[in-house]
Amino acid sequence: MRDLDEKAVQAKEKKAALGPDIDLDAFDVEPVPHGYIENLAALPPQDKQRMILAGVDASEQGRSGTYLQKDTAVIHAHTKDQEGLEVLPIKEALKRYDWVKDYYWKLVSVDTDKYTAQAQLALHDGYVIRAHPGAKVVYPVQACLYLEKEGLSQNVHNLIIAEEGSELHIITGCATAAHLKRGLHVGVSEFFVKKNAKLSFTMIHHWAEEMLVRPRSVGVVEEGGLFLNNYICMKPVKSLQMYPTTYLVGKGAVARFYSLLVGSPGAHMDVGGRIFLKKPETRAEIVARTISNGGDIVARGDLIGEVPGIKAHLECRGLILNGGSIHAIPELNGKAEGVEMSHEAAVGKIAQDEILYLMSRGLSEDEATAAIVRGFLNVDIPGLPSQLKAEIDRAVEQSDKDIM
Amino acid sequence: MLHIEDLQVTLGDKQVLKHIDLDIGVGETHVLFGPNGSGKTSLLMTIMGYPQYRVTGGRIVFKGQDITHMPVNERATLGIGMSYQRPPTINGVKTRQVIEICSAGKVNAEELAATVNFSDFLDRDINAGFSGGEIKRSELLQLLAQDPDLMLFDEPESGVDLENIALIGNTISMLLQRDFRRNAEKTQKKRLEERTKMGLIITHTGFILDYVTADKGQMLYNGVLTCSSNPREIFRCISEVGYEECTRCAI
Numbered sequence: 001m002r003d004l005d006e007k008a009v010q011a012k013e014k015k016a017a018l019g020p021d022i023d024l025d026a027f028d029v030e031p032v033p034h035g036y037i038e039n040l041a042a043l044p045p046q047d048k049q050r051m052i053l054a055g056v057d058a059s060e061q062g063r064s065g066t067y068l069q070k071d072t073a074v075i076h077a078h079t080k081d082q083e084g085l086e087v088l089p090i091k092e093a094l095k096r097y098d099w100v101k102d103y104y105w106k107l108v109s110v111d112t113d114k115y116t117a118q119a120q121l122a123l124h125d126g127y128v129i130r131a132h133p134g135a136k137v138v139y140p141v142q143a144c145l146y147l148e149k150e151g152l153s154q155n156v157h158n159l160i161i162a163e164e165g166s167e168l169h170i171i172t173g174c175a176t177a178a179h180l181k182r183g184l185h186v187g188v189s190e191f192f193v194k195k196n197a198k199l200s201f202t203m204i205h206h207w208a209e210e211m212l213v214r215p216r217s218v219g220v221v222e223e224g225g226l227f228l229n230n231y232i233c234m235k236p237v238k239s240l241q242m243y244p245t246t247y248l249v250g251k252g253a254v255a256r257f258y259s260l261l262v263g264s265p266g267a268h269m270d271v272g273g274r275i276f277l278k279k280p281e282t283r284a285e286i287v288a289r290t291i292s293n294g295g296d297i298v299a300r301g302d303l304i305g306e307v308p309g310i311k312a313h314l315e316c317r318g319l320i321l322n323g324g325s326i327h328a329i330p331e332l333n334g335k336a337e338g339v340e341m342s343h344e345a346a347v348g349k350i351a352q353d354e355i356l357y358l359m360s361r362g363l364s365e366d367e368a369t370a371a372i373v374r375g376f377l378n379v380d381i382p383g384l385p386s387q388l389k390a391e392i393d394r395a396v397e398q399s400d401k402d403i404m
Numbered sequence: 405m406l407h408i409e410d411l412q413v414t415l416g417d418k419q420v421l422k423h424i425d426l427d428i429g430v431g432e433t434h435v436l437f438g439p440n441g442s443g444k445t446s447l448l449m450t451i452m453g454y455p456q457y458r459v460t461g462g463r464i465v466f467k468g469q470d471i472t473h474m475p476v477n478e479r480a481t482l483g484i485g486m487s488y489q490r491p492p493t494i495n496g497v498k499t500r501q502v503i504e505i506c507s508a509g510k511v512n513a514e515e516l517a518a519t520v521n522f523s524d525f526l527d528r529d530i531n532a533g534f535s536g537g538e539i540k541r542s543e544l545l546q547l548l549a550q551d552p553d554l555m556l557f558d559e560p561e562s563g564v565d566l567e568n569i570a571l572i573g574n575t576i577s578m579l580l581q582r583d584f585r586r587n588a589e590k591t592q593k594k595r596l597e598e599r600t601k602m603g604l605i606i607t608h609t610g611f612i613l614d615y616v617t618a619d620k621g622q623m624l625y626n627g628v629l630t631c632s633s634n635p636r637e638i639f640r641c642i643s644e645v646g647y648e649e650c651t652r653c654a655i
Contacts, residue, residue, distance in 0.1 A: 351492060353492045354492045354494045356454055356455075356476055357488070357491055357492050357494070358494070358497075358502070358505060359475070359476040359477040359480065360452055360453075360476050360477070360479075360480050360485070360486055361480060361485075361502060361505045361506045361546060361550060362477055362480045362481055362505060362506065362508060362550065363477055363505055364477050365475070365477070368477075371494075371497055371501070371505070372494055372497065374496070374497075375494055375495055375496030375497035375529070376495060376496055377496065378496035378497075379496070
């Protein structure tokens with residue numbers, strides 16, 4: 001741990017490769033006490049409501065476990081009667097289990113930039129979610145990182161481990177209290193998908209207008225493993241920059257990244273996905289749908305095919321609806337003969353003939369536009385449980401009014 | 405009824421329809437013939453109200469209302485529907501959803517889809533990767549759901565294989581209340597008298613005439629309606645002497 005601290009100190013001033021620089025000193029890191037809540041029903045109704053917007057349901061219906069962190073404090077962490085599933089705070093896990101250090105900072109480098117450094121030097125907490133070998137966790141685990149205190153930098157570190165042959169679905173919602181305007185969220189996440197395991201990770205962000213967000217995540221997928229990574233951010237945010245990376249290190253490993261972004265006026269979003277295909281028969285897909293509603297969006301995607309017999313596809317579509325900009329940067333990097341890689345990128349407006357087609361079936365122009373926008377954001381995600389599909393649909397529906 | 409009077413239309417800077425007069429009475433179906441680029445689709449799109457087809461003169465009256473400058477969706481609500489030749493793909497919008505839009509939620513999409521053998525397509529994005537025949541069945545399914553009083557068919561038989569042509573033809577016949585039913589509640593004569601649906605069908609091949617009876621044929625040549633006669637007669641005429649004959653009447 002001392003080594004990590006030393007490396008982190010070295011990187012304290014290191015600017016990130018991408019995204020506007022943030023003055024970390026402008027945010028508090030002092031712990032904010034909040035009491036542990038045994039029964040989620042006891043949550044204040046206004047908090048429950050905000051969490052639901054990010055896909056976290058306090059009634060826990062159709063969920064197999066819950067992790068709740070408010071500001072810097074873990075206020076709830078438990079699993080329902082689910083065998084082979086662990087959900088616990090990372091600080092506790094680091095104390096309790098030796099194995100945790102085999103994962104902690106093993107994929108993300110602590111000295112990546114000032115944000116990773118901060119997540120080490122001023123760690124508040126974060127979750128460890130682990131499915132034991134062969135465990136089939138059918139219902140999703142939900143995790144919520146909630147920000148209430150104005151001007152706080154919430155620094156978290158998450159470990160997600162799907163052991164050999166297991167199946168794990170996670171929905172994680174980041175949300176802010178209704179009154180909160182300004183804050184910073186720094187989140188380090190490390191994903192381990194072991195042999196023949198299946199992990200789906202759906203993240204719904206529901207931020208505030210002055211929020212700055214800097215997630216740093218890296219995943220690794222072993223032989224025959226599947227990693228589905230969905231990211232939805234349709235609400236205002238001042239600056240969001242992330243470039244999650246995944247390494248497919250075993251034969252036949254698969255990763256699929258899907259993201260839906262809406263850039264509101266004043267927002268700057270720089271979001272991408274990078275997948276390294278390092279073994280034969282690995283597959284990768286990156287699909288992004290972005291709508292600029294006056295904000296500026298940079299949509300990146302990078303696929304690196306290192307060996308023959310891999311297949312990878314990148315699809316980035318953007319609609320500029322009410323001003324703003326979309327900068328699509330799709331990259332393919334084939335490093336061996338016999339790779340199969342493709343991309344399609346398009347930035348434009350809604351096609352007039354699509355609007356007229358629906359109008360000729362009886363919809364008004366506004367209704368037709370709304371249906372097309374909704375369709376644009378309606379991406380089929382194979383392998384995603386229906387509850388999570390429903391949460392994504394709800395987030396899309398929520399944003400409809402803002403977009404139109 | 406549909407009444408078109410001295411209609412002049414430009415697309416871009418090209419005049420595509422020149423002084424068109426056309427009346428389709430209640431219960432009537434007309435067939436529209438003409439070579440490629442003669443303005444057939446332009447006429448249908450103008451009746452439907454596509455704004456890029458700019459009306460520079462004349463008027464269109466439907467059910468007693470001047471619809472010349474009415475928005476597309478209001479024409480749909482008034483009872484005009486179209487079966488497109490090349491409808492756009494709309495990603496993420498399911499066929500089922502479009503059926504619901506067409507019928508304003510009043511029909512059962514499953515049951516209706518079964519009638520045109522299209523059940524497997526309900527949860528697919530509308531028109532995405534549909535073959536020629538699938539597009540036609542999808543378009544007819546939408547018209548079945550919408551149930552408009554005036555139906556515009558843009559080459560309903562193009563790209564349809566022999567197996568499906570009967571299904572397409574018979575469905576159009578039914579939509580236009582021109583099908584024949586054994587032992588129906590009402591006599592065929594009564595059904596004919598009560599027929600209200602109007603149709604305007606573009607055809608190149610004339611195949612559709614084997615399935616759908618029509619009252620009149622219209623020949624459109626270079627933006628001009630050159631003749632109006634028995635549809636079979638016009639079709640025979642084109643087959644025998646070609647469109648060249650039309651140039652003699654298009655002046």
